[in-house]
Amino acid sequence: MTFWKNLFGNGDTATAGQATSPQGEMLEAAGELPDGGRIVFSTTRDIDLYELEELCDAVGWARRPMRKVGKAIQYSFLVVSMWELQGSRRRLVGFARATSDHAFNATIWDVVVHPKLQSKGFGKALMRYAIAKLRREDISNITLFADAQVVDFYRRLGFVLDPEGIKGMFWYPD
Amino acid sequence: MTFWKNLFGNGDTATAGQATSPQGEMLEAAGELPDGGRIVFSTTRDIDLYELEELCDAVGWARRPMRKVGKAIQYSFLVVSMWELQGSRRRLVGFARATSDHAFNATIWDVVVHPKLQSKGFGKALMRYAIAKLRREDISNITLFADAQVVDFYRRLGFVLDPEGIKGMFWYPD
Ligand SMILES: CC(C)(COP(=O)(O)OP(=O)(O)OC[C@H]1O[C@@H](n2cnc3c(N)ncnc32)[C@H](O)[C@@H]1OP(=O)(O)O)[C@@H](O)C(=O)NCCC(=O)NCCS
């Protein structure tokens, strides 16, 4: 995780609002925690796969082969991560990614916020950040497949169910 | 269209069943027409964008900027085209493409069969060809968004509507 070591390991403290990584990547502030921790968003793909697995474990998702998770991150069009910063420590607390044809459509997958930080508006902020990034790339058709229990979460963000009767479908082998 | 010129412009005639392009790409036979024409599938990305536009016009789809269509083809994980061969002539008569993370999921877009060739089983064959290609790449989650009037077409192919309550959603700007 050289990315974060460079950024926070040399006495550097990111200023409020935004910080820039050594690679010139913008970290966007998402909020502050009562204990002084700060939450930032990033689009780095430099994510420790063990840390991501821990995050997914925390919300009860089935484990997936790490090699494939790494490949999926590599070939996703957009990867958004959310980090909790405490001094020079950082922890992955949120994630989302999108596949895309780089032209018309993007499909968002694997949206997750650590249980400790849920219901504080961070999921909404994470999704808004992802949507803004996709819009900036001129993607007009942003789609996703929502688990039944989170349909309302996405609805509040402007996602519409089955618009004009368009239906999400999944292929099952016979 | 050097691809096809090489293949059919030098007196070469593809044999029944399968043919191989000069690039080593396999053309898979999909069927024969009463007038002697043959239908083949390909995964070439070497598609004349004007010809693709004509095909999409024929089913009444809204026009899209050609530059973006080209980019979408370039960044799709899988591009399947269907061609009608008559002697040394070839015509694009079907198309489908899929975005993917190259690991877990693929989403199929822009499925189309020329009206002249619809209702003859070619749409089904095109989709089966695409599904087989995706399965061979170890993609387990094949998804799509179906227009209301083609839900039954996809259902016959093994696609399931809203499995376990998972819902397709589209983002609309406020
Ligand atoms: C779904 C998830 C990302 C939401 O993140 P979050 O940080 O808890 O959500 P927020 O606090 O930003 O909530 C934003 C709004 O959605 C609502 N909301 C949050 N979770 C909701 C849910 N499961 N169902 C309905 N509404 C929900 C909130 O009440 C809030 O409404 P408001 O804007 O009117 O106040 C998070 O709960 C999570 O990671 N869940 C487990 C993993 C998961 O199910 N992911 C989705 C897979 S498709």
Ligand SMILES: CC(C)(COP(=O)(O)OP(=O)(O)OC[C@H]1O[C@@H](n2cnc3c(N)ncnc32)[C@H](O)[C@@H]1OP(=O)(O)O)[C@@H](O)C(=O)NCCC(=O)NCCS
């Ligand atoms: C949808 C489309 C690709 C189907 O291709 P096709 O070659 O006509 O389909 P097939 O002949 O292979 O049909 C396969 C099966 O689906 C059925 N079917 C075909 N089109 C159907 C439709 N619109 N609704 C319901 N069933 C349909 C056929 O009756 C056939 O059933 P069977 O296997 O029991 O005999 C083609 O009609 C098309 O290009 N339509 C316009 C573009 C479009 O709407 N694309 C989908 C966008 S999401």
